[in-house]
Amino acid sequence: xxxxxxxxxxxxxxxxxxxxxxxxxxxxxxxxxxxxxxxxxxxxxxxxxxxxxxxxxxxxxxxxxxxxxxxxxxxxxxxxxxxxxxxxxxxxxxxxxxxxxxxxxxxxxxxxxxxxxxxxxxxxxxxxxxxxxxxxxxxxxxxxxxxxxxxxxxxxxxxxxxxxxxxxxxxxxxxxxxxxxxxxxxxxxxxxxxxxxxxxxxxxx
Amino acid sequence: xxxxxxxxxxxxxxxxxxxxxxxxxxxxxxxxxxxxxxxxxxxxxxxxxxxxxxxxxxxxxxxxxxxxxxxxxxxxxxxxxxxxxxxxxxxxxxxxxxxxxxxxxxxxxxxxxxxxxxxxxxxxxxxxxxxxxxxxxxxxxxxxxxxxxxxxxxxxxxxxxxxxxxxxxxxxxxxxxxxxxxxxxxxxxxxxxxxxxxxxxxxxxxxxxxxxxxxxxxxxxxxxxxxxxxxxxxxxxxxxxxxxxxxxxxxxxxxxxxxxxxxxxxxxxxxxxxxxxxxxxxxxxxxxxxxxxx
Numbered sequence: 105x106x107x108x109x110x111x112x113x114x115x116x117x118x119x120x121x122x123x124x125x126x127x128x129x130x131x132x133x134x135x136x137x138x139x140x141x142x143x144x145x146x147x148x149x150x151x152x153x154x155x156x157x158x159x160x161x162x163x164x165x166x167x168x169x170x171x172x173x174x175x176x177x178x179x180x181x182x183x184x185x186x187x188x189x190x191x192x193x194x195x196x197x198x199x200x201x202x203x204x205x206x207x208x209x210x211x212x213x214x215x216x217x218x219x220x221x222x223x224x225x226x227x228x229x230x231x232x233x234x235x236x237x238x239x240x241x242x243x244x245x246x247x248x249x250x251x252x253x254x255x256x257x258x259x260x261x262x263x264x265x266x267x268x269x270x271x272x273x274x275x276x277x278x279x280x281x282x283x284x285x286x287x288x289x290x291x292x293x294x295x296x297x298x299x300x301x302x303x304x305x306x307x308x309x
Numbered sequence: 310x311x312x313x314x315x316x317x318x319x320x321x322x323x324x325x326x327x328x329x330x331x332x333x334x335x336x337x338x339x340x341x342x343x344x345x346x347x348x349x350x351x352x353x354x355x356x357x358x359x360x361x362x363x364x365x366x367x368x369x370x371x372x373x374x375x376x377x378x379x380x381x382x383x384x385x386x387x388x389x390x391x392x393x394x395x396x397x398x399x400x401x402x403x404x405x406x407x408x409x410x411x412x413x414x415x416x417x418x419x420x421x422x423x424x425x426x427x428x429x430x431x432x433x434x435x436x437x438x439x440x441x442x443x444x445x446x447x448x449x450x451x452x453x454x455x456x457x458x459x460x461x462x463x464x465x466x467x468x469x470x471x472x473x474x475x476x477x478x479x480x481x482x483x484x485x486x487x488x489x490x491x492x493x494x495x496x497x498x499x500x501x502x503x504x505x506x507x508x509x510x511x512x513x514x515x516x517x518x519x520x521x522x523x524x525x526x527x528x529x530x531x532x533x534x535x536x537x538x539x540x541x542x543x544x545x546x547x548x549x550x551x552x553x554x555x556x557x558x559x560x561x562x563x564x565x566x567x568x569x570x571x572x573x574x575x576x577x578x579x580x581x582x583x584x585x586x587x588x589x590x591x592x593x594x595x596x597x598x599x600x601x602x603x
Contacts, residue, residue, distance in 0.1 A: 239532070
């Protein structure tokens with residue numbers, strides 16, 4: 105009787121473990137085009153609809169925030185590599201500080217798709233952006249400010265966009281830091297293919 | 310005639326005094342708002358790029374076997390120049406008070422550093438005399454050892470929580486009538502050198518690594534002033550020389566007692582933890598504020 109009960113408990117436990125593993129496996133979303141998983145690789149190329157970075161007391165915006173992201177599905181999980189991210193016409197909301205130079209460093213940055221609270225996210229890792237502020241009266245002048253960390257953006261299949269803000273960074277357990285402190289990054293980016301699947305509906309699921 | 314000459318001299322002296330007052334007035338900063346903290350910054354010096362005003366609000370200094378909590382705020386102020394290899398040279402405060410001399414109470418007072426048991430009759434008698442006069446309290450005052458130019462600042466390390474953020478040469482003045490006026494640990498020729506970091510230390514044993522903090526910062530005045538709160542600068546790798554000059558004319562008796570009570574002050578036995586609010590301002594902005602408010 106005891107042996108039977110133990111065996112049944114073991115079976116139940118194995119079933120539970122199986123269910124957990126199945127759930128975690130399905131938690132890795134993939135890149136899809138026209139509702140079919142992407143095979144091979146594709147390139148997403150675009151410019152941010154809007155983007156700004158705020159260190160407390162100073163917001164920096166770039167008129168042209170371009171990016172090139174190579175994507176693929178690897179072992180049923182969406183991956184990617186951000187290979188280019190030129191930034192132009194960047195300004196601040198300060199009369200004392202202007203942007204002398206700004207640029208992405210240590211490219212490419214790896215990315216992967218993940219699910220948090222049933223929402224799909226793209227998580228970009230190894231982010232490193234160098235900013236050199238100018239201005240005689242700017243307290244950050246003559247310092248190379250390095251923005252580092254990882255950033256998670258929520259993907260909206262309907263609008264084919266990825267949104268990055270404080271709530272998506274928090275939900276995806278990511279953060280960006282400058283001068284040792286968490287900073288805010290807001291951005292809305294289109295996810296449109298520009299190679300084999302141009303003009304096809306892109307989705308993440 | 311004599312009366313007239315006296316009047317002329319008096320008038321001349323008065324004119325000179327008024328002129329001096331006028332000059333003093335024009336040299337005095339008329340800073341406003343957030344800029345008032347930088348009143349003693351040498352911002353008229355073209356080599357000064359940033360102004361610093363740092364208030365150490367709490368913390369502790371452990372010197373061998375003695376721990377002194379920082380209970381009264383200590384101010385470090387002045388300016389610093391363009392960084393060379395990440396480190397900026399420091400410039401003294403215009404009023405000469407780069408590091409404010411603020412006495413901190415030594416727990417246990419005189420008994421804490423000169424216990425009566427096993428002392429010579431002379432020391433016992435003198436301690437008794439001072440005890441009877443209720444002068445048992447001992448203060449420890451941190452003083453700058455050497456010119457302000459020996460201070461070094463790294464803004465990036467301060468915020469980035471790695472490396473030395475502030476190099477500070479200091480000496481500790483132990484003050485009590487019994488100890489005399491010249492009881493010091495460290496001196497200008499043999500300073501205690503703190504290499505303070507907001508990151509993690511790597512001290513020799515028996516001390517263990519401790520971690521500071523860059524704190525939380527925000528930019529004020531549209532990016533002209535940076536305020537960092539909760540900044541913790543730490544160093545527990547420093548060594549200190551023996552105390553000298555304690556006890557006045559019986560220094561030969563008292564100084565060894567002090568050193569005996571302090572125990573080993575070799576590297577690994579001492580700690581400095583300074584919890585601060587730091588203000589850094591662009592010197593050009595401070596200058597502009599001064600000029601805008603005549």
